[in-house]
Structure formats: C-alpha cells, structure tokens
Amino acid sequence: MGAAYRTITEDEHAAVAALILHVGFGGTPPPEEYLRVAPPEQFRVLDDAGELLSALRVSRLAQWWLGRAVPSAQVLHFASPPQHRGQGHGSRLLAELLAELREAGVPTATLRPSNFPFYRAAGFEAAGAWSLYEARCEHLPKRLAPFRARQVPIDDLAEPRALYQRIAPTRHGAFARDDLSWRWIARRARDRSALCLVLDGPGALQVAPPDEPAGWVVVAFEFQRDAPVPTNHLQVLDWGCMPGADAALLALLAGYSSMGGVLRWSGPDPDPALFALPDLHTRLVNRFHWMLRVVDLRAAFTARPYPAGVAGRVVLEVDDPVCPWNTGTWRLEVAGGGAGVERLAGGAAGVERVAGGGRGGALRTGARGLAPLFTGFTDPADLVRAGLLAPPGPDSLEFLRAAFASPRPWTAELY
Numbered sequence: 001m002g003a004a005y006r007t008i009t010e011d012e013h014a015a016v017a018a019l020i021l022h023v024g025f026g027g028t029p030p031p032e033e034y035l036r037v038a039p040p041e042q043f044r045v046l047d048d049a050g051e052l053l054s055a056l057r058v059s060r061l062a063q064w065w066l067g068r069a070v071p072s073a074q075v076l077h078f079a080s081p082p083q084h085r086g087q088g089h090g091s092r093l094l095a096e097l098l099a100e101l102r103e104a105g106v107p108t109a110t111l112r113p114s115n116f117p118f119y120r121a122a123g124f125e126a127a128g129a130w131s132l133y134e135a136r137c138e139h140l141p142k143r144l145a146p147f148r149a150r151q152v153p154i155d156d157l158a159e160p161r162a163l164y165q166r167i168a169p170t171r172h173g174a175f176a177r178d179d180l181s182w183r184w185i186a187r188r189a190r191d192r193s194a195l196c197l198v199l200d201g202p203g204a205l206q207v208a209p210p211d212e213p214a215g216w217v218v219v220a221f222e223f224q225r226d227a228p229v230p231t232n233h234l235q236v237l238d239w240g241c242m243p244g245a246d247a248a249l250l251a252l253l254a255g256y257s258s259m260g261g262v263l264r265w266s267g268p269d270p271d272p273a274l275f276a277l278p279d280l281h282t283r284l285v286n287r288f289h290w291m292l293r294v295v296d297l298r299a300a301f302t303a304r305p306y307p308a309g310v311a312g313r314v315v316l317e318v319d320d321p322v323c324p325w326n327t328g329t330w331r332l333e334v335a336g337g338g339a340g341v342e343r344l345a346g347g348a349a350g351v352e353r354v355a356g357g358g359r360g361g362a363l364r365t366g367a368r369g370l371a372p373l374f375t376g377f378t379d380p381a382d383l384v385r386a387g388l389l390a391p392p393g394p395d396s397l398e399f400l401r402a403a404f405a406s407p408r409p410w411t412a413e414l415y
C-alpha cells in the first residue's frame, strides 16, 4: 500500500505540530500556544504506515473580491521532514489538498511562499503583494479633531471586529475573519508591548454612525536599543478606518515623534493612507508576494463579481495537469456584473467569433496564468509577456483588462 492522504487525530496533534514548528516559521508561537490556535482539523498529512512524510496546515477563510465573499483556503504552514524531502511527498500532499478543496466547493487557495518553484509546480502563482511602508512620526498628520480616541483592552477587540466587518468588503482580497483570526491578532499584541486605540467619529461627519467607532489601530512598540539615535518602531499589527478617517488615524500616532517613533505598516500599493500623508517622507521598505491557485476554474470565475458596465467573452484553452478538471476549452462570458463559464465540448476549433479572439480564437493558459488574472494583480499584457497567457489578438486583452479591473489585491494578514 502506498502513502495515504488524511486528516489527523487529537492524539497526533502534538507530533504533527512539532514537525511543522521544527521548520521555524516566523511568527509561530511557542508549542503549547500553537496547539491552541491551530486545531487538529486544520492539519493534513501524507503518511506511510504511521511514518509522517509531509504535513500542512490549512484554514478556510472566505475572501472578499469586489465586495463579494467567495470561499477560499489558506495554506499556512507546510513541511516535510528533512529525510523525506525531494521525493515528491510535498507535491502529492498539495495535489490531494486541492482535490479535497474542489470536492468541498472551495474554488481558490492562497499562501505566502517560502520559494516559488515548489508552489509553481502545483499551479500557484504570485497574485497579490504586501508592501511594507515606514514613515517617521514627525511626518504624520497632526490633527486628530474632530475625532476623539480611546484605548480598548487587547483582550477585547469586539469593536475593531465589528468595524472590520464593514470595511473588509471594500478591500479586494481581504479575509472574512473568524474567531481564530482575532485571537491570532490579540496573541501577537500580547507577546509585545502593544495597545489598541479606537477612533470615535463625530456624527456630523457621517463617516460612521455616531455610536460606532470610525477606525482602530493595534500597534506594537519595539525600542531599537542598538540604533545610533533613539528609535522606536511602531509596528501596525492591524488597522482600518471608514472613508475620511485616514488622516486622524495616522495623527493618533504622531505624538511618538519625540521618542524617535517610526511607524511601520503593510498595505496595498498604492496605499490609500498615502493620500492622507502630508509630505514625501514615506518609504517603501519591502515587498512580499502571496500566491493564489485557481482550484476550480468554473466555480472561481462564476463566483466573483465583475465591473457592472463590462460585457464580452473570451475562449480559454486551459492545460492544468495537477487539477485536470480545469483542463479543456472554456467560454468565459461577462455581463451585468457577473460571469458564465461554459465548457466547449468541441474545443477551440470552430468557435464562433468571440470578443477580440477572431474566428476560432482562444487564449491559451494554465493555472499559473489564471491566478493573477483572477485577482486582477497584473495587467493581462504582462501575463502575455511572461508566457503565462497566449492571446490571439489585442481585443481580447482589452476585454480582459476591463473585466478584471480592480483595486490592488491585498490582505491585512501577513500569514
């Protein structure tokens, strides 16, 4: 009997967690805490007669795409024991997970990669970015009025949580957070010197109902002992606000300038916060990419919305050896803010005139081309340049550009 893909039992929880923690993922808590925030049902393993060959941890948060939440999965941690690496076990485990997700009606999966080649081989591709910015506190806006601020305990993030639910649909790619997501933020805050500030909006401004907060920030303070001049990193662990409150949220932290305060945060590029900053002194200090996998082409492309005014269609000729149910010729038709996806039994040959494609024209692509197209991460012409999309004509690119136009995909969580 060969290796088997399966879930794990409570009895195995500690051993599987140990295998994963052994790798030393950044930000993972001590083992006993990890067992609390990573329940057994999140793990999948490949084992051979009791010997663990590979293990991963997956969560199932939906993601907001243009204001609609679509089921998704996040591969959070992945490890094969050193003695079993390079023998195909990780690839098999990932392929089995994708099949499980498809069965469960989860059309996409995302992850933060440690390397591109392993995940590209499974059909993942870069589909969004975290941009890390920093600004010295003396360069932040100074005016809090007419807003007011107050502190709330790190262990009671109910108000930020309620506000996040209103804001997340406006963030392209944001997770529909659950209890565990908020526990994770609280834990990261508890581990350090951190506080949570809530911004109350004046009713007259109508940025939020008078009795509800207009913004929040969970910020951790890291004094840099070795810096040549006093430097205090203010690391934003989580934040958000209603439209019109960005400058006030930043102003909340301006007072740390006297302590050598440097505010650091992750955002999309461009980050809407930049429009609230008064001068040029904000630096982009780093950028990481997250990857997405279209698990089920038809389910994914019909589930997400499209700009309401766009209408047209293209034929996609897809080759997807890891998820063979996606392989084939598909017509993607966009109209009225939605899409229909239909498999063409006869293949691309003989297809009637399609938008931009000309007679019988089809765009050839694979899972790696579909991922950044789905999120709107990059211009379709860049996918052509990268060899991930082969277009029959310029009109089809114009249509794809319009159909997949969106805010820059981003998630607040650097997972």
Ligand SMILES: CC(C)(COP(=O)(O)OP(=O)(O)OC[C@H]1O[C@@H](n2cnc3c(N)ncnc32)[C@H](O)[C@@H]1OP(=O)(O)O)[C@@H](O)C(=O)NCCC(=O)NCCS
Residues within 6 Å of the ligand: 023, 054, 077, 078, 079, 080, 081, 084, 085, 086, 087, 088, 089, 090, 091, 092, 112, 113, 114, 115, 116, 117, 118
């Ligand atoms: C990444 C990992 C889970 C892959 O598991 P595995 O059982 O070795 O996977 P497979 O044998 O199926 O696939 C290995 C393939 O991935 C590639 N690969 C794995 N790690 C890689 C890396 N860091 N850089 C480049 N390629 C890598 C291998 O070169 C190999 O490709 P090949 O088949 O063309 O030779 C394993 O190497 C591991 O545990 N690494 C340390 C922890 C880690 O990085 N986890 C991922 C966090 S996102």
